[in-house]
Structures are given as structure tokens and as C-alpha cells.
Amino acid sequence: MFNRKLWIYLSAALIIAGLAGAVNVVVNGEHAMGTNNHVPWGALIAGYVFFVVSSTGLSLVASLGHVFKLERFEVIGKRAVLGSILTLVFGFVVIGLELGHPFNMVYLLFSANLTSAIFWMGLLYGIYLVLLIFELYFMFKGDHKKSTLFGLLVFISAIAAHSNLGAVFGFLVARPYWSGPYMSIYFILSALLSGSAILSVMFYIVGRNDQKREDFIYRNEHIVTSLGKLLALFLGITMFFTIWKVLTGLYGAAPGKYEAIMALLNGPLSGRFWLFEVLLGMVLPFVVLMTPGGFKLKRVFAAGLMTITGIFVMRLDLVAAGQIIPHEFFAGASEVGYNYSFISWSEWAIILGAIGGTILLYLVGEKKWNLDMDDVCYKHHVRNCCDCSEDRVISEHSIHHHHHA
Amino acid sequence: MAKYGLLIDASKCTGCTACTIACQMHNQLPPENNYNRLEMMERGTYPNVKMEILPMQCMHCDNAPCAMVCPTQATYKREDGIVLIDHDKCIGCKYCMTACPYDARQLNEDRVPEKCRWCPEMLSKGEQPACASTCMNEVRLFGDLEDPNSELNKKLAQVDVYQITPEKGTKPRIFYVKK
């Protein structure tokens, strides 16, 4: 059922589009982008955030299994970590194209500014990437001690890097919609949401050739069902966060913040907000999951897809809403206008190309490596099970044969 | 070491934009870029209306958020208070643009966010930069805040001043005469 060729063609097409967009941006600079002096950060910043949120989410959810030892989630380990590395790398590609002078980044080392959240962003995500690679390496080697240690380090660095990304926005006193501690906290939460949504979709697709794969079943529950439950939980928390963000923004009409919230609720961003963020990104998937039979694999898959789409628009809106309200210089001015920006074809192409690149490299990973759990007894769900005789311990090799047969 | 400041008397501004053009000439800017500008707002209801004008440019903030957020110290503050950009170190992240509450920054063709420099080459000679010297009504007065005998300090002692959005914590170095 899973059509590998189709996915390869699709991702290759996306990559070609992305290359065209990238060339346009490199040659024509900001003219190829929908940004301007009043809205300096545009869709590429949102795209970058989308990718690194995904990366953080994948490794945070993966850590449930191999750091916090919830056996149920051990099975997602390698696939999640590989996905985490790839989304991070393509996040870097997107931000690299957004930067006017990416090669000047050497000055992050020689002329670091310790009060800059973007300096810390570079440093922390750099460390996080290196740790992720070590973690995956030791997972492949089957060195559980070391991979658990690196898993823990990845977990810590993911939290540090990602909450700092929230602070990139949160530190901006000039932008009332962003400023404050909310962004850092919200980014961690939405990483968990992204992670569980992406893994739901991923494991549904990976498992499709063989719905009864025994390594995906734990105490009679399929991994996609378990991920769906996580997804429902994080959807609920995200709704709660969103409601309070909106209510505190409206209450007391704090200048700048109030208008930005109104731009989302009833202004230029409202279509996107209600349709994609609220309906597609939160309410529908929550309903799909929480109605009877909601954790059936197909429905989790659908809910995951909806959530990912919604999250993508959430990132666009988050970046846009922070800059849409013009700074106010006159005391007592009554009229509010909006700062306008748009998303150029090149920006769309770059983001889609990065998605294509992630998918393609992931497929290569699936083909080249064994991403299943190794040396696990599926009867007792432990590694190197002592209760079983040798033949009940399914080795890496036999799983491979089993599902490629 | 001098500590530069700027006093602007907006009530004397006629809105002729000579300052904007003089600056573009002095700094050889393309027509779409300008480092100083006039913000306008209409007050009142027709037929009783008046146009309020506010000359704006980089405030060379003492607590400059643009310098604070710049990852590579490409944006930096000199001892005399002038905030400048080292193009060779700028990565083009535009963080300084999102951090500035005065919209002082403008991206140039080379993708570096540029802005008003307060023309230190003029100030250090004791001269007024182009925006101030070209103005027929002497709306702007640059000077040394540390020199008790500077024209700027004498003027500051005579008028009441206010600053723009001081609640952003930027500690701007531009003072506006209260109307």
C-alpha cells in the first residue's frame, strides 16, 4: 500500500521548486520575499520555526521512551531521532536562506553578543544537533547506556534551545504580542503537539504495510493509538493556552497587544486564525480523536495531518501577529492601521522544498538503516528478556525479515 | 568624551521634508531609503482639523534594544552614545529591526538594516548634521549633553521636554519640546 516511488517523485518535485525559490532569494534578496521594513520577519522565519519546533517535538516525545523509560514509547526511538535531525537540518537551510549574510555567522564565534537570544539560538541548536547525532549513532550501535545518556543530554539541550527560541520573540519589548515569558513556555508545549502529530502520521505510514506488526503493539495497543492519545492531550492543553492568551490580550486592552489579538480574531488574520488554527489545528482533530472509536489508526492519522497543517498556519500567524500592529508614536491616536506583508512564491517554494528534502532523506534512512527497536522481547516488552528462552527474543535480524517478507 | 543628544521642536516643523532629502543627499541614499522621516497625524474633526507632525529618526537609545539583540555585535554603541553598524559582521537576521520600537531601521540593497548615524563626522567637528543645518526653522539641535555650555544644554534648560514611548525602556537620546 505504501508507495515509496510516489513519495520519492513527490519530494523530488518539491525539492526542485524549493531550489528555484532559493535561487530567486539568493539573487534578488528581500525583493523576492514578502517582507518589508515594517514587517521584517516573514514566512521564512515562520517556516524555520515550524521545522525546529518539529525537531524539538520529535526528540521530546522520543525521550518518553528511551530517557524516561516509558516502555510503550521505546519503539519510536530511532525514527523520531532521525526525523528530529532532518527537520533541524532543513530548519537551518530555511533560516540560512532568510539571512542576508549567512556566512558572517562566523562572527557568532569571534564577536559573540551574550545578551542576544539569536546568538544563544545558534549555539544551543548547534549543540543540540551534535548531541542528536551522537544519540542516533549509539542507538544504531545498540549501546543502550550511551544512547540513554545522550538521550538525556538531547532532552536538556532541546528544552534549553527551544525555550530560548521562544525568548527570541519574548525578549522584544517593542512587540507587545510577543513580549513576556509566554512564548518560551508555549514553544515547549507546541513542540510536544507537533511531535505527537508528526509521529502519529509517520508511524501510520510506516506501519501500513503490516497493521499487525508485533513490535508496534504494546499490551494490545498499537503505537499509533498511543500517539493519538498523546496528541489529544496536547491538543487540549494547546486550546487551554490559546484561550488564555486571547483573553488576557483582550482584557484591559493593553496597547499593541489588544490590537494584535483583534487582528487575529476579527482583522486581516482572522480567516487563517479561525479556519486553520482553531478549526483545523485544534477543534476538528480533538473531536475526531475524542468521539467514540477516535483512537483507531485511520482517525489518528487524519487528526495528525490536520494538526500539522494547523500548526504550520499557527507559525505563520505567530510571526505575522507580532508585527502587524504599527508602532504608535502619537499620544492619544485613535485609528489603528495594519502593517501588511505577504508570502511570495519563493518563500512558499523554499518551505515546501525543505519539506520535500526532509521526506526524501527520511526515505533514504528507512531504506539504508534498520529503524526498528532492537533486541526486544515482544512478549515481555523488555530488552534481553531473562524470562524467555533464547528463541523468544526476536533479534534485529528476524524483525527485519519478518516485515520485509 | 562627548555625550551626544538631540532636541527636536516639532511645533516649528512645516512638513517640507527638506531634512529627509538633505540626509539622502549627504548619505548618497537611493530614493526608496531615508534615514529620517516625518510622521503625520490628523487631529480633530472636519472642518476643525490640524496636522500634527513628528520628525523621527534613530534615537541612539542609551539602552538600545537593537544593540542588545544583535548576535554578532554588528550593531554597537560608541562611548559618545552613537549607535553604529559594522556591515562586515552583520548576518542580516533583522533582529535589530524587530527590536526597535521606532521603526528607525531600513534594509538597504545589501540586506543590512541601516539607519540614521547622527553623522559623527559632522558632530565631532562641532557642526550640525545635514538634517539640522538644512532646516529653515531650526527644528533640530544636536549637541553635547555633557558640556554645560553647549547650545543644547542651554536650550534644554529653557523648555519642557518629552520622549517617545519611554515605557519601552530604550532611554532615547532624542528630546522633543513639549507643546
Ligand code: SF4
Ligand atoms: S532608535 Fe531603534 S535603531 Fe536607533 S538606537 Fe534605538 S532601538 Fe536602535
Ligand code: SF4
Ligand atoms: S541584522 Fe545585522 S545589525 Fe541587525 S541584529 Fe542582525 S546581525 Fe545585528
